[in-house]
Amino acid sequence: MIGLPWLEAAGRQLRDQYRQQRLPHGLLIVGGSGLGADRLIQWLEGVLLCQHPDRAPCGQCHSCNLRLAGNHGDLLHLQPEGKGQQIKVGAVRELVSFSQGKAQYGQNQVVLVQQAERLNLAAANALLKVLEEPPAGTYMLLQSADPARLLPTIRSRLQWFRCPAPPVAEGQSWLEGQGVEQAAAELALALADHQPCNALMLATEDFMSRRQRCLELLRGQIERPSPNLEVLTGLLEQEPAQVLSIWRPWLADAARLAQAGTSVPLRNTDQADALQSLVGRYPTAALWLRLYDAVEQLRIQVEADNNLNWQLLLEQFWLSIPREIRRTA
Incomplete structure (x- = not known):
């Protein structure tokens, strides 16, 4: 599974929706790396691209191997060009071209827009046109820790999925399981606003x-x-x-x-x-x-x-x- 106990139920929920053909093709995943949103998204990409849907992500099929190697032709990642930079319209044009193609490995195409709140206005408007009529077989995943900065029209086109935060005791137990001493875990978790992955980096x-x-x-x-x-x-x-x-x-x-x-x-x-x-x-x-x-x-x-x-x-x-x-x- 995902490897973060507070996200396991969320992962199962998304996988069940996909297997039941109820997973929306436009999904806004709300949360940052401090809560493990990146880990949840990587796992969901595996679910959507694996060639064995009954046990996806299997981690062994050709599609999983390509994804894990960072070389999957049906997976496209967009992110800001650099620290403090925006996602520009040229990147979204690449997304549009990608989404108009067909899956190379027989499953789906997956697009991930990381830090989607950094889309500039032209890029956001170009993306909106794709979200209004999402291509069949293409899943559009947008990640944002600050969704209020997204255009209201984009927010309204997506189904929201909030990364859950663990109870304090669960977050602390996880940190201690990573080798952090109890007192250090308590302090790091408080400093990280109870986001365990960030707390691990602080400890x-x-x-x-x-x-x-x-x-x-x-x-x-x-x-x-x-x-x-x-x-x-x-x-x-x-x-x-x-x-x-x-x-x-x-x-x-x-x-x-x-x-x-x-x-x-x-x-x-x-x-x-x-x-x-x-x-x-x-x-x-x-x-x-x-x-x-x-x-x-x-x-x-x-x-x-x-x-x-x-x-x-x-x-x-x-x-x-x-x-x-x-x-x-």
């Missing part, structure tokens, strides 16, 4: 060390505001998205503490004492919300533009922290 000594350094620097700038930019050298060597993904939930925790007090649950459970100390010193929730909003705006810019000047943006944010503190005082 490494290397990431936790980098996280600790990022938080120490931010906490230091808030405790002892300084115009010194030399301390940012280490941050400039890290992936911008990762730095922001560390700061964002930490600042959100601080804002929640300022608004609701110590009874509020935190994602950064290991930072409770440090957060409570800082919020005790700066109890105004507006400060923490403004800092959170600034980091969120940075995240949006980083996601949208692969060529931005990360050093300049980081320095501007760093120097804004003392101003925001003075504004609150």
Whole structure:
């Protein structure tokens, strides 16, 4: 099966729909890799292309071997051209041409559009025409962790299938089964917003060390505001998205503490004492919300533009922290 216990029932449901000829030819799979959406999709592709439908995906037939080797003529993947990039209309024209052909191996044709929310307007409109009259024998799979960004007309043409999230206890049990210690599993799962596959990537000594350094620097700038930019050298060597993904939930925790007090649950459970100390010193929730909003705006810019000047943006944010503190005082 899929290899992720919280997705096994979902996989069986999709396979049963296919065997009963009830699987829609246009399917929007909602979820990201953190929940294992990529694993579910790979498995479903196997179901749709396997030459032994009664035990698909068998993993042994010629079609399965081609798929597993990444060389299946009846399978087409579309995705953004690069980090922060869009899916352009030329790629969708390739999809249209592909879908008008016939299956080479006697089963179906499968098209997967990954990160479908990144379709630009021209590409989305071109895809819409295909979805309005899906070719027989072709299954159109769209994956998105942010379906609200899709055109409403595309959303309405597809049947939605949401990747289920596991209960916390199941996610933690799975992480421990991957060799993660209990305390580390609890923390990683909280940091990953209870998405186990992402949590597994966070539960490494290397990431936790980098996280600790990022938080120490931010906490230091808030405790002892300084115009010194030399301390940012280490941050400039890290992936911008990762730095922001560390700061964002930490600042959100601080804002929640300022608004609701110590009874509020935190994602950064290991930072409770440090957060409570800082919020005790700066109890105004507006400060923490403004800092959170600034980091969120940075995240949006980083996601949208692969060529931005990360050093300049980081320095501007760093120097804004003392101003925001003075504004609150």
